[in-house]
Amino acid sequence: MHTGLDMEEGREGGTWLGISKKGKMAALTNYLQPKIDTNAKGRGALVRNFLTTDLDSFSYLKKVSSEGHLYNGFNLIAADLSTTKGDVICYYGNKGEPEPIFLNAGIYGLSNSLLDTPWKKLEYGKQLFTEVIKQSQDLAKEDLVQELIKVLNNQDPQLPDPALEDQGKEHVQHVLNEYAALCVRCPGYGTRTNTVILIDAEGHVTFTERTMLNADINQWKTSTYQFKLET
Template identity: 65%
Template sequence: MCIIFFLFDPHSVSAYRFILAANRDEYYSRPSKPADFWGNNSEILSGHLVTNFLTEDVDGLTYLKKVSSEGHLYNGFNLITADFNNTKGDTMCYYGSKSGQEPKTLEPGIYGLSNSLLETPWKKLVLGKKLFTDTIKQSKELSPENLMQELITVLNNDEFQMPATDIEEQGQDFVRPFLKELSALFVRTSSYGTRTNTVILVDAKGHVNFTERTMLCPDANQWKVSSFQFELEI
């Protein structure tokens, strides 16, 4: 039951135009690779997902419209795209296949997304968005390294947010045995939980700090941290 928080501030001059903090929740037994550079010229940094958008020369809204026309072929999903461009301006777009709506361009702001549609106010999402917002308010006073660490602390908040009626109604029999654990931002059960924390910072000049903290399965007490810094071609 993954969760994502992000700031989209395309007009930022002195701070960050984009900040993302995300948890990926998964069964511990499922094979997975840490994020790394790959592609023909090793120009793509990712966990090997949404490859078509990353490799095609198309803007985010056009790509999402194409995906939406095929959405009925897949299980429910959410997809967010971002285009950073110093000439045309930054844009972010969102499509939720279960929303019944067309893909849309996002206004600047702070957003949260969990295992429902964008901004669905689950208790854990509301808490996480508040903690995320409070942290990025300090971003001008913090170094990138300290800001990343503070955001990872947010992602690892393990306070249960009960009652979790929205989660229970969505998952029904699947989630009831560990509903309490799923109500926290950081999920930990015997076989399923948060396996990855990801923090991405993009400053006004297009410099990117990318940090991923990955659990070394199946040991929830051992983690690998991967950090990357690079400039966007914008």
């Protein structure tokens, strides 16, 4: 099982993305909201619990949705990946529809709002991602990973963005401006990990994680893990 770990104070050890050898994959984002309920249930276990449960992705999200009101805002993608049975990918956001949905094959974008909410940075990120995917057949795997990491590190602010400003209206304007790029760089807060997961038709998984060291934007370590799905 490969996961990323949250290092924000008070949330250490929570996981926002992970994949298991059994083909279970999950990803979590927070939902930008003006006020955080400090007594709400912790979101950090939502990914880990799916990776270790026997429940399928839709059943798990259905269970989570029944308790959705107990958490601060979040989005959760859960997937069962199988080279024999086909992939099933589902989505639930506790600030959106009450029921989880099945996702058809395609390209989606998820930031700190609901799935495919057309924030400018999300639209821009999907455009950059799509351009990389179009040339993926002509790229060596290592080069494809690097191109995707380059997308994740794009710092071009996509402003003005009324939709982002409206959702974060009680945040300070200059902070929202910092949030308007794919890669966030603020004092004491920002992007510190990039993760790229590639899965080929035979079920070979390449999990690449680029992580900031010592909270220094000039120090990064890249780790790659490879394994085959057991499904």
